[in-house]
Amino acid sequence: MLREFGGKKTMTSYGQFCPIAKAMEVLDERWTLLVVREMLLGSTRFNELRRGVPKMSPALLSKRLRTLTRAGIVTRTPAGYSLTTCGAELVDVVTSLGIWGTRWIGELGEQDLDPHLLLWDLRRTVPVTAWPRTRTTVAIRFDDIPRAKDWWLVVTGDDADLCDYDPGFEVTVTVRTGLATLTRIWRGDLSWEAALRSGRVTLDGPEQARRALPTWIGQSTLAATPRP
Structure with a gap:
């Protein structure tokens, strides 16, 4: 079931008041944070975003962009897509995840x-x-x-x-x-x-x-x- 987040429908609820749980209701779908990562790195057009997530299907990318737009994290512009103020604040979250992954998950297959x-x-x-x-x-x-x-x-x-x-x-x-x-x-x-x-x-x-x-x-x- 969809829920309301800032007046916009987003993900299924965890049923917790914890702010971390509330944030993850929006962000923990597969590929979502990687799409945000691409936008933080400057990608704005659909094809640019695809190059940063080459194993993600175009249909799924479109779906995630719609979800992020409904959540108020992304806005659609004539030039493509951009992060809202809310979305841009995820820069520290994404950077911290990158640092943590570099430090503790070093093995590559x-x-x-x-x-x-x-x-x-x-x-x-x-x-x-x-x-x-x-x-x-x-x-x-x-x-x-x-x-x-x-x-x-x-x-x-x-x-x-x-x-x-x-x-x-x-x-x-x-x-x-x-x-x-x-x-x-x-x-x-x-x-x-x-x-x-x-x-x-x-x-x-x-x-x-x-x-x-x-x-x-x-x-x-x-x-x-x-x-x-």
């Missing part, structure tokens, strides 16, 4: 690895100010997966583009590695230095570009989280 999500996450947080001001292309090749193994990250000025096909630009440096390895680097479980030293990552290109590559790509915003 094969089902957790996704080149589309990894490269999309990398592209939207890449430190473009550390790159040359002229167009620079980094090719990334995963040597341990049969599909979606070749990617190109193109940075021009302050714009970063991600391609899963050869854009035809001269490649400045090529990264060869495994999907699990780059995922661990991005999460902060493995340093660029250790991965390069062990040969789990190899770089092809001019020495200056090879030296700069770890800075160009960087790591996720949660990578620096201290581990126990």
Whole structure:
């Protein structure tokens, strides 16, 4: 049965007055907080949101967006979707969950690895100010997966583009590695230095570009989280 939350219908009630229970009535459906995460990271259009949750069906994403809109967490605009004041206040909740997950849930299985999500996450947080001001292309090749193994990250000025096909630009440096390895680097479980030293990552290109590559790509915003 649906209930009222701030005058809007949301999820089945836990039947508790506890504020945590009341919040979870809105937020604990599968994928809901990940959709909020994507919006906090700047995604506003439906297709952008889909790229951040590639294993979520379009129909389910539409359903979750409708639920969040009814709950007053998301609003629909001509440009797409945006968080309301209420929704934007979830930033500390999502960040805290990310920190906790980084600290205490470090094991990854094969089902957790996704080149589309990894490269999309990398592209939207890449430190473009550390790159040359002229167009620079980094090719990334995963040597341990049969599909979606070749990617190109193109940075021009302050714009970063991600391609899963050869854009035809001269490649400045090529990264060869495994999907699990780059995922661990991005999460902060493995340093660029250790991965390069062990040969789990190899770089092809001019020495200056090879030296700069770890800075160009960087790591996720949660990578620096201290581990126990």
